[in-house]
Amino acid sequence: MTFFRPAFRHPELPPNAAGYLRQDYEGGISTLCAGCGHDSICNAIVQACFELALPPHRIVKMSGIGCSSKSPAYFLGKSHGFNSVHGRMPSIATGANMANRDLIYLGVSGDGDTASIGMGQFIHAVRRNLDMLYIVMNNGCYGLTKGQYSATADKGSKGKKGGVNELESIDLCELAIQLGAGFVARSFSGDKQQLVPLIKAGLSHRGMSFIDVISPCVTFNNNPESTKSYHWVREHSEATNTFDLVPFRRPITAEYADETVQEVVLHDNSVIHLHKHRDAPDITDRRQAIDNLEDHKAQGVILTGVLYANPDSADTHDILHTCERPLNSLTEADLCPGSPVLEAINAAHR
């Protein structure tokens, strides 16, 4: 977190096409840990909305519970926000979207929030291809409850307390593709160059856009084979039997070119390999998309970028045949059949 926000940032940035300044898209001061990947994602969201020149008040931001789910308070201060309960953002988003199809829905969740308690809601929101951008800030752990494994934690990875995760890791992108999302992408919190355009694309797509953003937790996602400095923190924790020291960290950035593999060293010295592929024609083919994902996985490389896109998928409103006018704008005159109709109904029940 940053205690003091510079009063004038980005003074160089001119207003966007709609006349808004970048700060019109910013939010409250973050209370996340210094260096948390989630903060970088928030910045990317701000940047994307700014670049798209979206009217901030036409965006609705929603989340569940977790460090990640707190983050809507830290961007888009001029948008209505809804920080709901753990794992249930998708249903709130479904209801909100049903009520007013004219707004832009941006959901933010964590891997615990989505892949554990929220798995059912996630899958079914994807299945009904709800028109929203759904971002998972994926750190492989439960940040807010202090570092338990989540269901996206890599099999074989070692956690804070040294235990090895022996459970299958759930690939949310693969699930989303399989279950009918119209737009699916993966990125890294520190790769603004890639992330901002992906968020823009996701916001522009109609139907479910899902972006899984790898977002290192600086505090809990560490393993015992870590750097010296880290050792030290661990030893302190062990000795005092408290977990009360969170060292300040810088966010990790990773900018790299298309078709290259980038090695990223995380805070605990563990390494991941990201691969950015240039848009391939096959991203509109579901099976090909899954194959691509799996091929890279087999090579120990995480494929990033747009993984799948189907611009023509029917969203929930199409499926339900709801009218074009937002339901929340309809009035008595539109909705109430009136007493003569009731009289006829009574008559039919005699």
Add this chain to the structure above:
Amino acid sequence: MTFFRPAFRHPELPPNAAGYLRQDYEGGISTLCAGCGHDSICNAIVQACFELALPPHRIVKMSGIGCSSKSPAYFLGKSHGFNSVHGRMPSIATGANMANRDLIYLGVSGDGDTASIGMGQFIHAVRRNLDMLYIVMNNGCYGLTKGQYSATADKGSKGKKGGVNELESIDLCELAIQLGAGFVARSFSGDKQQLVPLIKAGLSHRGMSFIDVISPCVTFNNNPESTKSYHWVREHSEATNTFDLVPFRRPITAEYADETVQEVVLHDNSVIHLHKHRDAPDITDRRQAIDNLEDHKAQGVILTGVLYANPDSADTHDILHTCERPLNSLTEADLCPGSPVLEAINAAHR
């Protein structure tokens, strides 16, 4: 349902290797609709357990809520059964298995029970590779609540009331393979020849065995383009505004050879195509297994048989490093550290 059970059935069958007769594996009289596919599956379960010569009392049968979930009352009358709440059988099975790893766990569920309300629990039971056989009696609808679409209903299919399902259909086998189940198969309720060996294999496999059994609902899974007799029922329902007539039906059977495609006409005259493939070496390769599934789907054919098998996967007990002795057999002596230990703990807190 059958009101009167013939007193002596299968008198020709000799006892199995363990000395049990086939009727030792039977259960109460079914109260499902005449011709319901679920009853055929129950029979197959009875047959499989009989052939495996399992001691009935060492089997535990569990389920959620639905027509399918009622069925444990109709087989294995000498086994303890647990008909839990809607969609939550996997957690009950997890707990039961943790308590006593020496029994055989057989879970039965419906497509509503598993793919809707139970999706989260299903996925996570698969992910921890719980040692059990999990059978979904898949009729594409909610039978017990009178015919709503379930999440496995085919996209584009027409339901009882004529409406078209425009939602993605969830393929539970594909999910199970992706999420780490050790044994995954698909079959048809009417294909006893295929189903019985699959159930036997599933019961013998250690870790999560998942079998998706297509099981036509004679009562609700009908579409308006149905046979004349069916029309008549529909018209009656429309005219009287009640849904109170369920005509008696015979179960549909389908026996066909390996490597052939079998056309099956359902009660409502709709048609499905089943394909049985001979055991291929690639069923131990996850990606190949998914490809197989998808390839057949692309051809409009439902692939049946063993879809994936990994005989060496670690089950939940392996992952948790629990002891070999059933936890429910441990006594005070095994479990209670005793007061001197407590004294030491007190001392450490001074």
Add this chain to the structure above:
Amino acid sequence: MKQLESVNDFVVRFATVNGSGSASANNLFAKAVFRMGVPVSPKNIFPSNIQGLPTWYEVRVNERGHVGRRGDVDMVVAINGQTMRQDYDGLVPGGYFVYDSSRPLPEDFRRDDVTAIGVPLTTICNEAFDNVRMRPLLKNIIYVGALAALLDMEFEVLADSLRKQFRKNPALAEPNIRALELGFSYARDHHAGACKLTVRRSDRVGDAVMMDGNSATALGAIFAGATVVGWYPITPSTSIIEAFGRFAEQFRTEDNTGRLKAAIVQAEDELAAIGIVIGASWNGARAFTATSGPGISLMSEFLGLAYFAEIPAVLIDVQRAGPSTGMPTRTQQSDLLTCAYASHGDTKHPLLFPCDPRECFEMTADAFDLAERLQTPVIVMSDLDLGMNDHYGPPLAWDENRQYDRGKVLNAAQLDALAARWGRYRDTDGDGICSRTYPGTHPDKGVYFTRGTSRDEYSAYSEDGDTYVRNMERLRLKWETVKRLLPLARIKMTNAEARLGVVFYGSTTPAAYEAIELLHRRGIAVNSMRIRAFPFQQEVLDFVLAHELVFVIEQNRDGQMRTLLINEGSLPAARLVPIASYDGLPVASRFLTRALEEALAERGVILPKTAPDQGGTR
């Protein structure tokens, strides 16, 4: 043997098998009684499966308009072999046993206080109709015809009903009417005078309707402008959504586009269903869900969110027999405590208790106004009996001048006009309710952050104890406002001196009034109060305090309304005597009468014995 004799006052029970098409036949009979101008009340008692299990359909005919269940059976139409013995044995002395005499009655059916009336249904049917598939249905119509003759009913009323039913398919009407005739003439020819129960044309019905509560509830939601539905199937609430869907197709299709002015989302479970409702309501649509007990339990976490974040939500709980899966096709009023206090922490929710379809309609419509005015979930407490059975009652009414009360919602102009800084959770007028805004209303103003965590008046996150307490105390104040807005109880002070009171609510109402009438006729002074809402207004508490002994009749084991009264009203517990009927069948007036007699006797009040004036003797 003294045969039961009665005009327009008796109970017939049809014992059948589900999935056999009998429900519509039985309904044909009930409707015919109604159309002859005689109040009638059918109760469908069905199993939790789809085909082949025993099902009963109990029709009470009562000229005086007592349409609660009575208890005891005067006549059985015994079509189900599985239950024939129990149906026979259950008849009151003097009763009538109508059976399919295609097979002889078993030897041991030889009660001498019962009149057995054989009609060879199967034989008649098989001889008359070739279509094997249609026979079961036509057999049902034959017994209805026979019954009509036995009860001296007007044949044409039934025939007319059938013609109306098969309007679109006269080819189907024809065999049905023939079946009706066959049954009618057989009974007339073979059993003339055998039965001394009679339905005689009357003029008691007036403008009454026969409607199930769930349809009325769905209409209430349609008329109140509900547009978003999140739901998950569960008996006995499903038919609300199905009816809403049908009505929406009829009344909510956009003229020009054919699209629906409603979104009905079948959710993956009840947690999602209520989430959808909360999300939609938050975003300015009227939204609701309908469920039953297990769904309420699952919705508990979300209800707490809606309470604390102050989001409207309308929930219909069509109660069934609990706990757990309980008896899913039986009725009960046993979710009161769970609904009133749903969710952890200090939470409370207003409840409404409709007693008939008309109130299902009104209270559902009111629930939307209340939820939006109060910015909190409002739960309409229906039950299986009320929801799924047809009820005889007053027609539904809608005031043409009624306007939706959307509550305190600021639009762009109002936001621009604000003098002071706006705070989502700032109470500016002392009723505990603050104003809200819909997302997207104004480019700069009125934006806020909704959360289930503690926050200050301006919706900023806060862990400050005083801020938290201030907010909670405001919610307590709002609870007082709730009381002011809820519908009042119906209090009948028939005797200002009476020391006894009777309290009841919901579907218990007709049986309770009948029992009370009986007490009155026996000279016992007793006043009554029908509770229509929780929390309680002062009037409700005063009623209890004004009587020495108050019987609280409810269809649950633990006296849940009594609990709420004692709690929220700080009422003296000893004064409130629980009367519980909770076996899953709609409460019967004869049961109540007995229970009240016993309760009074225990307290030294012995009632004079008078013969019950309804049919039957027990």
Add this chain to the structure above:
Amino acid sequence: MKQLESVNDFVVRFATVNGSGSASANNLFAKAVFRMGVPVSPKNIFPSNIQGLPTWYEVRVNERGHVGRRGDVDMVVAINGQTMRQDYDGLVPGGYFVYDSSRPLPEDFRRDDVTAIGVPLTTICNEAFDNVRMRPLLKNIIYVGALAALLDMEFEVLADSLRKQFRKNPALAEPNIRALELGFSYARDHHAGACKLTVRRSDRVGDAVMMDGNSATALGAIFAGATVVGWYPITPSTSIIEAFGRFAEQFRTEDNTGRLKAAIVQAEDELAAIGIVIGASWNGARAFTATSGPGISLMSEFLGLAYFAEIPAVLIDVQRAGPSTGMPTRTQQSDLLTCAYASHGDTKHPLLFPCDPRECFEMTADAFDLAERLQTPVIVMSDLDLGMNDHYGPPLAWDENRQYDRGKVLNAAQLDALAARWGRYRDTDGDGICSRTYPGTHPDKGVYFTRGTSRDEYSAYSEDGDTYVRNMERLRLKWETVKRLLPLARIKMTNAEARLGVVFYGSTTPAAYEAIELLHRRGIAVNSMRIRAFPFQQEVLDFVLAHELVFVIEQNRDGQMRTLLINEGSLPAARLVPIASYDGLPVASRFLTRALEEALAERGVILPKTAPDQGGTR
């Protein structure tokens, strides 16, 4: 200015930032007081995030053994710039303000009733230590050193603690001890006599321990033989499972194989967590889960199943401030109603209310016996204060002769010996509890089908109303058995004539006893009752009935225990006066004293004014 003066009786508050390593330093201080033989009680007041927000650690030192929170702060160690103003302003007159004087105190910090004590923590630290990463931690130790000097504490006690802490890593011990010295000597050299608060070695501690309730709970589960855990992380319950895991590694590793004699399953959510517990208990293992409010709400459906199907389950609810997500790192006692009546339909669950770590241990262990004996879920109602803070209290005790009570479970031999037909739900001895069997016990006998639907005595599905009612009435009878088996309330009838009573439970206990002691010293006769379980035994009701006015102290808004008393005991509501402290901080004795005074004054009882004898003046 009159400085506060006190020996072994004051409150120090550390104002810090979370993630800065201060918690362990503060704990070092509290532990040192304890090791000097003085009763002490630390309360950690932390935010719901991981790093960078204000956190307080309030230590009460009290020779007399009053270890509830007192309220008011006598000394602040102000390390957090963000809250310095509020920390300064919050001090009582005469109090002490210890701050980092590396930067001067802002101009407007000029209270003349406060003693400001500057210690240049940053300067000292930076000068002494080169390792930049270690500095924040060492700075914390420096202020502890300084504080020790200001309070005249024994340096060696602190140094010893550090040495013990870093036993395994002497290289780390060294700089820590140096930091301690630096702080100690700075304060001694620069502020000798500045502070009139003193810790003086005493012998009051005896065999007491300092332990958090969650560790004690985990130990209870270990000692009681729990083997299966289903859980989902949630503050403040997580540390129970973490502790259970640690203890299991220590005491439950199989000698020969190194495998664990326990299965700890991190579930996907709370629904699954309780499902795992129910499945395991059904199958004969002792199983439990721990959660907090939101988890309870989510477990509601399953709790109804366990009630109705009669399956043991142990659940620890470590309560936090609701409703909804509320204040997740603050304490409250506000889940009573939800827990007592969790789930739809007529359901009720026994609750246990531990008041200190020893009872957390005992009652958790007892809960397993009770759950298995009663075949029903038993909920242990802890809270954040009790669970997560270290508590000074009696040591844990385990009777070597204690045997697990596994309840009525038939083994193969017993099944073989049965004369009559066995029925899972047949009550053969009139206590409402039937015998069960574990799956796999016997080839032919004792098999049954478990379900959430209604069934008969032999566990056969049934929709028969009488069968259903019989079963429900048996469950009601079992509820009476429950009362007999639960721990009794602790009733102190200090004065048989007293017309006033005070009732409380759980973590409220020490503050309540302190307030009562004060009333006694002012000459007010008052008796007290600490409730330890729900439902209530006759003794509990009698206590209330024996007093004219009974104050019910609880940490929730709506008086939930009072509600339970009125309900289940049919007690006169007017007699039960609610005293609520629910701002999320552990209830303070000073608050209680004031609240009781006010409540008495409202009723015409005016207390003589006496100066409070604890440190501080308000």
